[in-house]
Amino acid sequence: MSNGNARTWHASDGLIARYADGSLPEPDAWSLEKHLEGCAGCAARVSRAVHGTAAGAVLAQVRESVLAAAPPVLKQVAPEAPPAPAPPRLARLLWAVGPAVRGAWLPAVLLVAVGAMALGYGGGFPDARALLLAIAPVVPVAGVALSYGPHADPLYEVVAATPAGGLRLALTRTAAVLGVSLPLLTVAGLLLPASGAPAAAAWLLPGLALTLGSLALASFVGCRTASGVTAGGWLCAVLAPVSAAPADGAGARLAEQLSRCLDGTGTQGAWAAAAALSAALLVARRPAYDRLIRS
Amino acid sequence: MGGQREKDGAGDAALLRAVAAGDPAAMADLYDRHAGWLHARLTRRCADPEVVREVLQDTFVTVWRSAAGHRGEEAGGWLWTIAARRLVDARRAQERAARVAGPPLEPEPHGGYEPAASAEDRVLAGLEYGDVGAALDRISPELREVLRATVVDGLSTREAARLLGIPEGTVKSRARRARAELRTALGHLNPSPLGGMA
Incomplete structure:
Protein backbone atom coordinates (compact mmCIF):
# COMPACT_ATOMS: atom_id res chain seq x y z
CA MET A 1 0.00 0.00 0.00
CA ALA A 81 -49.84 -15.75 14.62
CA PRO A 82 -53.05 -17.11 13.10
CA PRO A 83 -53.94 -19.58 15.90
CA ALA A 84 -53.20 -17.15 18.76
CA PRO A 85 -55.03 -13.92 18.05
CA ALA A 86 -55.93 -11.69 20.97
CA PRO A 87 -59.32 -12.59 22.41
CA PRO A 88 -62.09 -10.38 21.06
CA ARG A 89 -62.41 -7.03 22.74
CA LEU A 90 -65.83 -7.79 24.18
CA ALA A 91 -64.61 -11.01 25.77
CA ARG A 92 -61.63 -9.24 27.34
CA LEU A 93 -63.91 -6.49 28.59
CA LEU A 94 -66.31 -8.94 30.16
CA TRP A 95 -63.45 -10.82 31.73
CA ALA A 96 -61.92 -7.67 33.15
CA VAL A 97 -65.12 -6.10 34.32
CA GLY A 98 -65.90 -8.25 37.27
CA PRO A 99 -63.53 -10.12 39.54
CA ALA A 100 -66.61 -10.86 41.63
CA VAL A 101 -68.64 -12.15 38.70
CA ARG A 102 -66.02 -14.71 37.71
CA GLY A 103 -65.11 -15.66 41.28
CA ALA A 104 -66.93 -17.33 44.13
CA TRP A 105 -69.62 -14.68 44.24
CA LEU A 106 -71.49 -15.88 41.15
CA PRO A 107 -72.01 -19.42 42.49
CA ALA A 108 -73.14 -17.81 45.76
CA VAL A 109 -75.79 -15.75 43.95
CA LEU A 110 -76.95 -18.80 42.06
CA LEU A 111 -77.07 -20.73 45.32
CA VAL A 112 -79.28 -18.06 46.92
CA ALA A 113 -81.69 -18.06 43.99
CA VAL A 114 -81.79 -21.82 43.54
CA GLY A 115 -81.87 -22.38 47.30
CA ALA A 116 -84.88 -20.08 47.64
CA MET A 117 -86.68 -21.94 44.87
CA ALA A 118 -85.84 -25.27 46.46
CA LEU A 119 -87.11 -24.11 49.85
CA GLY A 120 -90.23 -22.57 48.40
CA TYR A 121 -91.30 -25.52 46.26
CA GLY A 122 -89.31 -28.55 47.28
CA GLY A 123 -89.09 -27.99 51.04
CA GLY A 124 -92.59 -26.67 51.59
CA PHE A 125 -91.20 -23.64 53.38
CA PRO A 126 -93.89 -20.98 52.98
CA ASP A 127 -91.79 -17.91 53.78
CA ALA A 128 -89.12 -18.48 51.17
CA ARG A 129 -89.82 -15.19 49.44
CA ALA A 130 -89.49 -13.26 52.68
CA LEU A 131 -86.17 -14.94 53.33
CA LEU A 132 -85.03 -14.21 49.80
CA LEU A 133 -86.04 -10.56 50.15
CA ALA A 134 -84.16 -10.33 53.43
CA ILE A 135 -80.99 -11.70 51.89
CA ALA A 136 -81.23 -10.17 48.40
CA PRO A 137 -80.04 -6.62 49.24
CA VAL A 138 -76.91 -8.07 50.80
CA VAL A 139 -75.94 -9.96 47.65
CA PRO A 140 -74.87 -7.00 45.49
CA VAL A 141 -73.15 -5.45 48.50
CA ALA A 142 -71.07 -8.60 48.86
CA GLY A 143 -70.31 -8.39 45.15
CA VAL A 144 -69.00 -4.85 45.62
CA ALA A 145 -66.77 -6.00 48.44
CA LEU A 146 -65.26 -8.63 46.15
CA SER A 147 -64.87 -6.28 43.17
CA TYR A 148 -62.47 -3.56 44.13
CA GLY A 149 -59.64 -3.00 46.52
CA PRO A 150 -56.31 -4.59 47.41
CA HIS A 151 -57.82 -7.83 48.75
CA ALA A 152 -60.02 -8.39 45.68
CA ASP A 153 -57.63 -7.62 42.85
CA PRO A 154 -54.02 -8.84 42.75
CA LEU A 155 -53.22 -6.03 40.32
CA TYR A 156 -54.98 -3.42 42.42
CA GLU A 157 -52.00 -1.10 42.83
CA VAL A 158 -51.33 -1.19 39.11
CA VAL A 159 -54.98 -0.71 38.20
CA ALA A 160 -55.38 2.18 40.64
CA ALA A 161 -52.58 4.01 38.87
CA THR A 162 -54.18 3.77 35.42
CA PRO A 163 -56.52 6.45 34.06
CA ALA A 164 -59.37 3.93 33.96
CA GLY A 165 -58.84 2.91 37.58
CA GLY A 166 -60.38 4.45 40.65
CA LEU A 167 -64.08 5.19 40.90
CA ARG A 168 -64.73 4.54 37.23
CA LEU A 169 -63.54 0.96 37.49
CA ALA A 170 -65.32 0.44 40.80
CA LEU A 171 -68.58 1.59 39.21
CA THR A 172 -68.03 -0.58 36.13
CA ARG A 173 -67.54 -3.62 38.29
CA THR A 174 -70.50 -2.70 40.46
CA ALA A 175 -72.60 -2.47 37.32
CA ALA A 176 -71.49 -5.97 36.38
CA VAL A 177 -72.47 -7.21 39.83
CA LEU A 178 -75.86 -5.54 39.63
CA GLY A 179 -76.38 -6.77 36.09
CA VAL A 180 -76.13 -10.34 37.31
CA SER A 181 -77.81 -10.15 40.66
CA LEU A 182 -80.81 -7.87 40.02
CA PRO A 183 -82.58 -9.90 37.32
CA LEU A 184 -81.69 -13.24 38.84
CA LEU A 185 -82.97 -12.52 42.34
CA THR A 186 -86.02 -10.57 41.17
CA VAL A 187 -87.13 -13.36 38.86
CA ALA A 188 -86.54 -15.88 41.63
CA GLY A 189 -88.66 -13.75 43.95
CA LEU A 190 -91.45 -13.52 41.37
CA LEU A 191 -91.58 -17.26 41.01
CA LEU A 192 -92.00 -17.82 44.74
CA PRO A 193 -95.39 -17.77 46.50
CA ALA A 194 -96.08 -14.40 48.11
CA SER A 195 -97.50 -15.55 51.46
CA GLY A 196 -97.64 -12.14 53.04
CA ALA A 197 -94.18 -10.94 52.03
CA PRO A 198 -93.71 -7.71 50.08
CA ALA A 199 -93.59 -7.68 46.26
CA ALA A 200 -90.62 -9.37 44.60
CA ALA A 201 -89.25 -6.10 43.21
CA ALA A 202 -89.46 -4.28 46.54
CA TRP A 203 -85.85 -5.01 47.38
CA LEU A 204 -84.47 -3.21 44.31
CA LEU A 205 -84.30 0.28 45.79
CA PRO A 206 -82.89 -0.86 49.15
CA GLY A 207 -80.37 -2.99 47.27
CA LEU A 208 -79.30 -0.01 45.20
CA ALA A 209 -79.14 2.26 48.23
CA LEU A 210 -77.04 -0.24 50.18
CA THR A 211 -74.72 -0.75 47.21
CA LEU A 212 -74.16 2.96 46.67
CA GLY A 213 -73.83 3.44 50.41
CA SER A 214 -71.14 0.77 50.48
CA LEU A 215 -69.25 2.50 47.68
CA ALA A 216 -69.50 5.88 49.41
CA LEU A 217 -68.44 4.41 52.74
CA ALA A 218 -65.62 2.54 51.00
CA SER A 219 -63.98 5.84 50.20
CA PHE A 220 -63.44 6.25 53.94
CA VAL A 221 -62.75 2.76 55.25
CA GLY A 222 -62.21 0.49 52.20
CA CYS A 223 -64.58 -1.79 50.31
CA ARG A 224 -64.52 -4.75 52.62
CA THR A 225 -65.24 -2.88 55.84
CA ALA A 226 -67.85 -0.69 54.16
CA SER A 227 -69.69 -3.69 52.76
CA GLY A 228 -69.56 -5.38 56.13
CA VAL A 229 -71.10 -2.34 57.80
CA THR A 230 -73.97 -1.85 55.34
CA ALA A 231 -74.79 -5.52 54.89
CA GLY A 232 -74.50 -6.17 58.61
CA GLY A 233 -76.69 -3.17 59.36
CA TRP A 234 -79.40 -4.38 57.00
CA LEU A 235 -79.35 -7.93 58.32
CA CYS A 236 -79.52 -6.68 61.91
CA ALA A 237 -82.44 -4.41 61.13
CA VAL A 238 -84.37 -7.14 59.37
CA LEU A 239 -83.46 -10.19 61.43
CA ALA A 240 -83.21 -8.76 64.96
CA PRO A 241 -86.94 -8.85 65.74
CA VAL A 242 -87.13 -12.30 64.24
CA SER A 243 -84.55 -13.77 66.60
CA ALA A 244 -86.60 -12.49 69.52
CA ALA A 245 -89.76 -14.14 68.20
CA PRO A 246 -90.84 -17.70 69.06
CA ALA A 247 -89.64 -20.30 66.58
CA ASP A 248 -92.99 -21.04 64.99
CA GLY A 249 -93.76 -17.37 64.36
CA ALA A 250 -90.38 -16.52 62.87
CA GLY A 251 -91.56 -16.56 59.26
CA ALA A 252 -94.50 -14.32 60.00
CA ARG A 253 -92.36 -11.91 62.03
CA LEU A 254 -89.85 -11.76 59.21
CA ALA A 255 -92.54 -10.95 56.65
CA GLU A 256 -93.95 -8.35 59.00
CA GLN A 257 -90.58 -6.73 59.57
CA LEU A 258 -89.85 -6.75 55.85
CA SER A 259 -93.16 -5.07 55.15
CA ARG A 260 -92.15 -2.36 57.57
CA CYS A 261 -88.81 -1.94 55.83
CA LEU A 262 -89.95 -2.26 52.24
CA ASP A 263 -93.65 -1.66 51.72
CA GLY A 264 -95.29 1.63 51.10
CA THR A 265 -94.55 4.67 49.00
CA GLY A 266 -92.97 6.50 51.91
CA THR A 267 -90.55 3.71 52.71
CA GLN A 268 -89.56 3.22 49.09
CA GLY A 269 -89.20 6.99 48.76
CA ALA A 270 -86.89 6.99 51.76
CA TRP A 271 -84.77 4.28 50.16
CA ALA A 272 -84.65 6.25 46.93
CA ALA A 273 -83.58 9.32 48.89
CA ALA A 274 -80.91 7.27 50.64
CA ALA A 275 -79.66 6.03 47.28
CA ALA A 276 -79.53 9.57 45.91
CA LEU A 277 -77.76 10.79 49.04
CA SER A 278 -75.21 7.99 48.78
CA ALA A 279 -74.64 8.80 45.10
CA ALA A 280 -74.06 12.45 45.98
CA LEU A 281 -71.65 11.52 48.73
CA LEU A 282 -69.87 9.16 46.35
CA VAL A 283 -69.42 11.92 43.81
CA ALA A 284 -68.08 14.22 46.48
CA ARG A 285 -65.67 11.54 47.70
CA ARG A 286 -64.54 10.62 44.21
CA PRO A 287 -60.90 11.79 44.71
CA ALA A 288 -60.49 9.26 47.50
CA TYR A 289 -60.75 6.51 44.87
CA ASP A 290 -57.75 7.95 43.06
CA ARG A 291 -55.60 7.21 46.05
CA LEU A 292 -54.88 3.70 47.20
CA ILE A 293 -57.76 2.48 49.29
CA ARG A 294 -56.91 0.61 52.42
CA SER A 295 -58.35 -2.88 52.73
CA MET B 1 -11.40 -6.51 -7.99
CA GLY B 2 -13.58 -3.42 -8.00
CA GLY B 3 -16.45 -5.46 -9.43
CA GLN B 4 -15.82 -8.08 -6.77
CA ARG B 5 -15.99 -5.42 -4.09
CA GLU B 6 -19.24 -4.01 -5.42
CA LYS B 7 -20.73 -7.45 -5.43
CA ASP B 8 -19.63 -8.08 -1.85
CA GLY B 9 -20.99 -4.74 -0.77
CA ALA B 10 -24.33 -5.49 -2.35
CA GLY B 11 -24.11 -8.93 -0.76
CA ASP B 12 -23.77 -7.35 2.68
CA ALA B 13 -26.81 -5.18 2.13
CA ALA B 14 -28.82 -8.21 1.00
CA LEU B 15 -27.58 -10.17 4.01
CA LEU B 16 -28.67 -7.40 6.37
CA ARG B 17 -32.12 -7.37 4.79
CA ALA B 18 -32.38 -11.13 5.30
CA VAL B 19 -31.14 -10.76 8.89
CA ALA B 20 -33.83 -8.14 9.48
CA ALA B 21 -36.33 -10.77 8.38
CA GLY B 22 -34.87 -13.19 10.93
CA ASP B 23 -32.90 -15.50 8.62
CA PRO B 24 -30.25 -17.36 10.67
CA ALA B 25 -28.30 -18.48 7.59
CA ALA B 26 -27.86 -14.84 6.54
CA MET B 27 -26.69 -13.97 10.04
CA ALA B 28 -24.18 -16.83 9.96
CA ASP B 29 -22.85 -15.56 6.64
CA LEU B 30 -22.63 -11.96 7.86
CA TYR B 31 -20.90 -13.12 11.03
CA ASP B 32 -18.33 -15.12 9.11
CA ARG B 33 -17.57 -12.13 6.91
CA HIS B 34 -17.19 -9.51 9.63
CA ALA B 35 -16.77 -11.01 13.09
CA GLY B 36 -13.06 -11.74 12.58
CA TRP B 37 -11.90 -8.24 11.78
CA LEU B 38 -14.24 -6.73 14.37
CA HIS B 39 -12.70 -9.03 16.96
CA ALA B 40 -9.18 -8.03 15.93
CA ARG B 41 -10.06 -4.35 15.95
CA LEU B 42 -11.73 -4.58 19.36
CA THR B 43 -8.75 -6.51 20.72
CA ARG B 44 -6.46 -3.66 19.73
CA ARG B 45 -8.64 -1.31 21.80
CA CYS B 46 -9.40 -3.42 24.84
CA ALA B 47 -6.92 -5.62 26.65
CA ASP B 48 -9.54 -7.75 28.40
CA PRO B 49 -10.46 -10.69 26.10
CA GLU B 50 -13.62 -11.36 28.09
CA VAL B 51 -14.87 -7.82 27.44
CA VAL B 52 -13.96 -8.15 23.76
CA ARG B 53 -15.97 -11.31 23.54
CA GLU B 54 -18.98 -9.76 25.25
CA VAL B 55 -18.83 -6.68 23.07
CA LEU B 56 -18.60 -8.78 19.91
CA GLN B 57 -21.59 -10.86 20.99
CA ASP B 58 -23.59 -7.75 21.98
CA THR B 59 -22.80 -6.23 18.62
CA PHE B 60 -24.24 -9.09 16.60
CA VAL B 61 -27.20 -9.55 18.95
CA THR B 62 -27.90 -5.87 18.35
CA VAL B 63 -27.66 -6.51 14.62
CA TRP B 64 -30.58 -8.94 14.91
CA ARG B 65 -32.71 -6.09 16.19
CA SER B 66 -31.40 -3.17 14.20
CA ALA B 67 -30.61 -4.72 10.82
CA ALA B 68 -33.90 -3.25 9.61
CA GLY B 69 -32.47 0.19 10.38
CA HIS B 70 -29.54 -0.26 8.00
CA ARG B 71 -29.90 2.38 5.31
CA GLY B 72 -27.53 1.18 2.62
CA GLU B 73 -24.33 2.63 4.07
CA GLU B 74 -21.18 0.50 4.10
CA ALA B 75 -22.00 -2.56 6.20
CA GLY B 76 -18.50 -2.65 7.68
CA GLY B 77 -18.66 0.93 8.92
CA TRP B 78 -22.17 0.38 10.18
CA LEU B 79 -21.10 -2.69 12.15
CA TRP B 80 -18.10 -0.87 13.59
CA THR B 81 -20.30 2.01 14.75
CA ILE B 82 -22.37 -0.48 16.73
CA ALA B 83 -19.30 -2.27 18.07
CA ALA B 84 -17.58 0.98 19.12
CA ARG B 85 -20.67 2.12 21.00
CA ARG B 86 -20.93 -1.26 22.68
CA LEU B 87 -17.30 -1.01 23.71
CA VAL B 88 -17.90 2.43 25.20
CA ASP B 89 -20.94 1.07 27.03
CA ALA B 90 -18.92 -1.85 28.38
CA ARG B 91 -16.25 0.53 29.63
CA ARG B 92 -18.87 2.69 31.26
CA ALA B 93 -20.39 -0.34 33.01
CA GLN B 94 -16.93 -1.42 34.18
CA GLU B 95 -16.21 2.03 35.54
CA ARG B 96 -19.54 2.18 37.29
CA ALA B 97 -18.84 -1.15 38.91
CA ALA B 98 -15.35 0.00 39.87
CA ARG B 99 -16.30 3.19 41.66
CA VAL B 100 -19.75 2.84 43.14
CA ALA B 101 -20.09 6.42 44.31
CA GLY B 102 -18.98 8.32 41.26
CA PRO B 103 -20.52 11.40 39.69
CA PRO B 104 -23.66 10.47 37.74
CA LEU B 105 -23.15 10.03 34.03
CA GLU B 106 -25.74 11.91 32.03
CA PRO B 107 -27.49 9.85 29.35
CA GLU B 108 -25.91 9.81 25.95
CA PRO B 109 -27.87 11.93 23.47
CA HIS B 110 -28.28 9.47 20.64
CA GLY B 111 -27.97 10.40 17.07
CA GLY B 112 -26.28 13.48 15.76
CA TYR B 113 -22.81 12.61 16.89
CA GLU B 114 -21.51 12.48 13.34
CA PRO B 115 -18.17 14.14 13.90
CA ALA B 116 -17.42 17.12 11.73
CA ALA B 117 -14.21 16.91 9.73
CA SER B 118 -11.67 17.79 12.39
CA ALA B 119 -8.21 19.19 11.95
CA GLU B 120 -6.87 15.68 12.46
CA ASP B 121 -9.07 14.38 9.68
CA ARG B 122 -7.74 16.96 7.32
CA VAL B 123 -4.19 16.18 8.35
CA LEU B 124 -4.72 12.48 7.78
CA ALA B 125 -6.57 12.93 4.52
CA GLY B 126 -4.40 15.59 2.98
CA LEU B 127 -0.92 14.21 3.48
CA GLU B 128 0.99 11.31 2.12
CA TYR B 129 0.24 8.20 4.10
CA GLY B 130 3.85 7.34 4.85
CA ASP B 131 4.53 10.76 6.34
CA VAL B 132 1.61 10.62 8.67
CA GLY B 133 2.49 7.10 9.68
CA ALA B 134 6.00 8.07 10.58
CA ALA B 135 4.78 11.18 12.35
CA LEU B 136 2.22 9.22 14.32
CA ASP B 137 4.96 6.89 15.46
CA ARG B 138 6.68 9.88 17.02
CA ILE B 139 3.85 11.22 19.15
CA SER B 140 3.27 9.84 22.61
CA PRO B 141 1.02 6.79 23.03
CA GLU B 142 -1.70 8.57 25.03
CA LEU B 143 -2.05 11.21 22.34
CA ARG B 144 -2.23 8.49 19.70
CA GLU B 145 -4.96 6.81 21.71
CA VAL B 146 -7.05 9.98 21.65
CA LEU B 147 -6.50 10.40 17.92
CA ARG B 148 -7.49 6.81 17.29
CA ALA B 149 -10.71 7.10 19.29
CA THR B 150 -11.82 10.38 17.75
CA VAL B 151 -10.50 10.19 14.20
CA VAL B 152 -10.28 6.51 13.30
CA ASP B 153 -13.14 5.17 15.40
CA GLY B 154 -15.38 8.17 14.87
CA LEU B 155 -16.31 8.59 18.52
CA SER B 156 -17.54 11.85 20.00
CA THR B 157 -15.44 13.58 22.64
CA ARG B 158 -17.70 12.25 25.35
CA GLU B 159 -17.59 8.68 24.03
CA ALA B 160 -13.83 8.84 23.64
CA ALA B 161 -13.57 10.05 27.23
CA ARG B 162 -15.62 7.09 28.42
CA LEU B 163 -13.68 4.63 26.30
CA LEU B 164 -10.31 5.85 27.53
CA GLY B 165 -11.43 6.49 31.09
CA ILE B 166 -10.29 10.13 31.13
CA PRO B 167 -12.26 13.39 31.52
CA GLU B 168 -13.69 15.08 28.44
CA GLY B 169 -11.50 18.10 28.99
CA THR B 170 -8.45 15.87 28.86
CA VAL B 171 -9.63 14.39 25.56
CA LYS B 172 -9.92 17.88 24.11
CA SER B 173 -6.57 19.07 25.39
CA ARG B 174 -4.85 15.88 24.25
CA ALA B 175 -6.42 16.19 20.81
CA ARG B 176 -5.03 19.74 20.63
CA ARG B 177 -1.60 18.59 21.72
CA ALA B 178 -1.69 15.65 19.32
CA ARG B 179 -2.44 18.01 16.49
CA ALA B 180 0.40 20.31 17.49
CA GLU B 181 2.86 17.45 17.90
CA LEU B 182 1.75 15.92 14.63
CA ARG B 183 2.35 19.20 12.92
CA THR B 184 5.79 19.48 14.48
CA ALA B 185 6.69 15.89 13.63
CA LEU B 186 5.53 16.35 10.06
CA GLY B 187 7.64 19.48 9.85
CA HIS B 188 10.66 17.48 10.91
CA LEU B 189 9.93 14.74 8.44
CA ASN B 190 8.94 16.85 5.53
CA PRO B 191 10.52 20.30 5.55
CA SER B 192 9.30 21.22 2.09
CA PRO B 193 5.50 21.23 1.75
CA LEU B 194 5.68 19.81 -1.74
CA GLY B 195 8.51 17.32 -1.46
CA GLY B 196 7.77 13.83 -0.18
CA MET B 197 9.69 11.47 1.96
CA ALA B 198 11.80 9.20 -0.13
Missing part, protein backbone atom coordinates in the same frame (compact mmCIF):
# COMPACT_ATOMS: atom_id res chain seq x y z
CA SER A 2 1.67 3.05 -1.20
CA ASN A 3 -0.75 5.83 -0.45
CA GLY A 4 -3.71 6.77 1.69
CA ASN A 5 -6.45 6.66 -0.92
CA ALA A 6 -8.61 3.84 0.37
CA ARG A 7 -10.33 3.15 -2.92
CA THR A 8 -7.31 2.35 -5.03
CA TRP A 9 -5.69 -0.44 -3.10
CA HIS A 10 -6.49 -3.67 -1.33
CA ALA A 11 -4.70 -5.09 1.62
CA SER A 12 -1.84 -7.44 0.87
CA ASP A 13 -1.77 -10.91 2.41
CA GLY A 14 1.23 -10.00 4.52
CA LEU A 15 -0.52 -6.94 5.94
CA ILE A 16 -3.61 -8.98 6.69
CA ALA A 17 -1.59 -11.68 8.43
CA ARG A 18 0.20 -9.13 10.61
CA TYR A 19 -3.09 -7.39 11.47
CA ALA A 20 -4.71 -10.70 12.34
CA ASP A 21 -1.99 -11.69 14.78
CA GLY A 22 -1.86 -8.20 16.29
CA SER A 23 1.70 -7.35 15.28
CA LEU A 24 0.88 -4.59 12.81
CA PRO A 25 2.00 -1.15 14.09
CA GLU A 26 -0.66 1.39 14.91
CA PRO A 27 -0.68 3.78 11.93
CA ASP A 28 -0.78 0.93 9.41
CA ALA A 29 -3.53 -0.72 11.42
CA TRP A 30 -5.59 2.48 11.36
CA SER A 31 -5.34 2.69 7.67
CA LEU A 32 -6.39 -0.91 7.24
CA GLU A 33 -9.25 -0.52 9.71
CA LYS A 34 -10.66 2.43 7.82
CA HIS A 35 -10.34 0.46 4.60
CA LEU A 36 -12.17 -2.55 6.07
CA GLU A 37 -15.17 -0.39 6.95
CA GLY A 38 -15.76 0.17 3.26
CA CYS A 39 -14.30 -2.89 1.55
CA ALA A 40 -16.28 -6.05 2.11
CA GLY A 41 -13.78 -8.16 0.19
CA CYS A 42 -10.79 -7.26 2.36
CA ALA A 43 -13.03 -7.48 5.45
CA ALA A 44 -13.87 -11.07 4.61
CA ARG A 45 -10.19 -11.89 3.99
CA VAL A 46 -9.15 -10.40 7.35
CA SER A 47 -11.97 -12.24 9.08
CA ARG A 48 -10.80 -15.53 7.59
CA ALA A 49 -7.24 -14.79 8.73
CA VAL A 50 -8.41 -13.99 12.28
CA HIS A 51 -10.39 -17.25 12.33
CA GLY A 52 -7.10 -19.04 11.82
CA THR A 53 -5.52 -17.45 14.90
CA ALA A 54 -6.06 -18.15 18.59
CA ALA A 55 -9.21 -16.05 18.46
CA GLY A 56 -10.89 -18.70 16.28
CA ALA A 57 -12.27 -20.63 19.25
CA VAL A 58 -13.83 -17.50 20.78
CA LEU A 59 -15.30 -16.55 17.42
CA ALA A 60 -16.91 -19.96 17.07
CA GLN A 61 -18.43 -19.71 20.57
CA VAL A 62 -19.82 -16.25 19.99
CA ARG A 63 -21.23 -17.43 16.66
CA GLU A 64 -23.26 -20.08 18.45
CA SER A 65 -24.59 -17.54 20.96
CA VAL A 66 -25.48 -15.03 18.28
CA LEU A 67 -27.38 -17.56 16.22
CA ALA A 68 -29.14 -18.79 19.34
CA ALA A 69 -30.20 -15.20 20.04
CA ALA A 70 -32.28 -14.97 16.87
CA PRO A 71 -35.32 -12.83 17.67
CA PRO A 72 -38.02 -15.15 19.02
CA VAL A 73 -40.88 -13.12 17.56
CA LEU A 74 -39.89 -14.03 14.06
CA LYS A 75 -39.72 -17.71 14.90
CA GLN A 76 -43.12 -17.66 16.56
CA VAL A 77 -45.04 -15.17 14.52
CA ALA A 78 -45.06 -17.24 11.36
CA PRO A 79 -46.54 -20.45 12.75
CA GLU A 80 -48.44 -19.06 15.73
